[in-house]
Amino acid sequence: MNSSRPKVCHISTIHQRYDSRIFYKECGSLSKAGYEVVLIVADGLGNETKNGIKIIDIGKPKSRFERFIMYAVRAYKTALAQDALIYHFHDPELLIIGYFLRNKKKIVVYDAHEDLPEQIKGKKYVPAIFRMPLSRVVNLLEIYFSKRMSGIVTATPFIRNKFLKFNSNSLDVNNFPILNGDIHSFDWQNKKNEVCYVGTIAEERGIKNIVKAMDKVDNAILNLVGEFESKQLYNETIEIDGWSKVNEHGFLNRTGVNSVLAVSKVGLVTLLPNKNYIEGLPVKMFEYMLAGIPVVASNFPAIEDVVKDKGCGICIDPLNPDEIASAVNYLLANDEEAIRMGANGQRSVIEKYNWTVEEGKLFGFYLGLTANSSL
Template sequence: MSTLKKKSIISLASCPFRQQPVLRKEAATLTKAGWQVSVIAWDRRTLHPAFDTVDAVAVENILIRGSYGTGSLSMIVKTLMFWSIAVVRLIKKRNTFSILHCQDLSTLLPAFIASRLLRKVMVFDAHDPYPEMLALTQPRLMVSVAAWIEKFFCRRVDAILTVNGLMKQRFEKITARPIYIVYNYPELEIFKAEAKPVAADRTPLVIGRIGTLAENLGIEETIAAFIAVAEEFDVRLLFVGRLADTLRDKVLRLIEPVRDRVQMVADIPYFQVPAYYRQMDISMVLYGGQGISPYVSPMKLFESMAMAVPVIASEVGEVRSVMEKSGCGLVVGCGDAPAVEAALRRLLRDPALRRQMGENGLAQARAEYNWEMEGKKLISMYEELLGADAYTRE
């Protein structure tokens, strides 16, 4: 057995560090706690320098042009190239880190190879149930391969880091390795709620959704409900986030009757997100019933709470338990457009209820659902792994 003492972590990621608010938040927390953090990341758009420094974190970008979410032969070859380069770079940097953190399924193989060769502690940071997520868009064979890869490596890593109790239960069915939970709560230092004007002074009312517009995210139900209530109320619809190519034509067609009352904002830097919440009177956090839905504790729910915005959310994952505990909004069934419309009408007609639900959410965010408190768990996890006999190899 070997005991590691150096407080140093390297993270292997499949997309640029600058575009990953969660990874940046984790890195900043560890850096403040005295850890040395570095990153090796795949920049598929080749938008960033090969060597970069972000938030005091040294970043090496592997510049191989590619796309996301496709299983083409070209992307398979490029993925193999990324894996090979990543392993070589990890070996070269072997004296600079004690713990190897891999962020998603696509980095498991190179991280595992390097950790075995170098006898380093390996942590798999699993935010999503990847096979279930792939099942929405990819062939069954690819989903089966992803499920096998996940099971194989989860039984061999030193620890798994995930985002809620439901995900922990899911991983407990496939591995006996240690599983840690660190929720992806917002930083109150960034998400600062501001008092909204009284209802009479605030028109039109803004119904908003922040995040990617894609399948299984209740986009159609949101638009249908908005069109229905727009006949009675002075409202605007705000979408902030990338519109998936597979949904573009459908969304543009659906919003056509109310196009002059819909604002669509493409991808924005994460630091700008709170400004858009400040424009919103109601936050939509809807899901379909497929894919990752049974396991979610949506970041957008907690961000809305931190910004004192009342929420209408689908009954998926941990949503109902959070919302019933906090009283921050209304829960509707997945895909239930009439229920979404009814919830919207109820909140639009009752400014006092909107304000109370917003205040309820803010109070709970300040008391519990915030990164300032949750980040301490991340530090404790890594300190425990650093001090333990980490090499539990088969």
């Protein structure tokens, strides 16, 4: 290992190699800060070096079972061969290899993107009778292994508070937007009576109630950007009254998304009430705010703390299409208020809710780990 350039190894067998949080934010920031960064992935797309980050591909598993067993072993062996100063992994199923790396006296960080035990309770591919027992078992395993990690990084303060109970070296590094040349001040005069939803299209993210609400929105269309989670959900959604007001874009790159944001007057973040969402801060909300458009968002405490405090949108009951429609209609009918809210949101992201602030926390966390290698 080149001691003049500390080496860190990030590992994920689930996430795509260009994952926003892992590749562009964490690995990208560490590389620019002078770390030698290796990212181990399992997508079958081959090895490469991009943006100064060395990507090692261990192949693509054919099944969940293969990923859990064979690819965990493969990831462990590949990681160990890197002889890194810090190992930072992103998947709960890799806690076991984190444990083995700790036994090799390595500095190991677990990055908890979500509250897995709570998430399992809503997994439809797990038979309902097994969800609660499985959630409890996973919770016990997560506690056991996390206690033995050098530190825990989490995607929200709420997940951090959970891990602080059994690992005092836990820190939230929030998934806020990167500030770069992508900051836009879209001319409101160029906007149309359009609202937008950008992201994965899933039932738990409120798509059905959004479409129902559009049936009650006056003279407007919904720009729907993203891919449906399943064909079944797509078939069910297109039968809902209100679909005639949907402009379906499918997946768009950043340039395409910016084009949609440029003409939209409202951004929708109407997540349904499960614990991960109730206690989370949706990245998409901050991206709408950065674009200078007001948000209509779920009335969960963490979201309300931002939206109401910064005056950047309206919070509604995501289970109530009438409330969604009422909020959208209000913003479309009151341009001055919408412009004011949009400006408030953009200013708050530039000043506070951005990746520059969060990367500083990550750098400090890493320095603390290396200063106290007994962790």
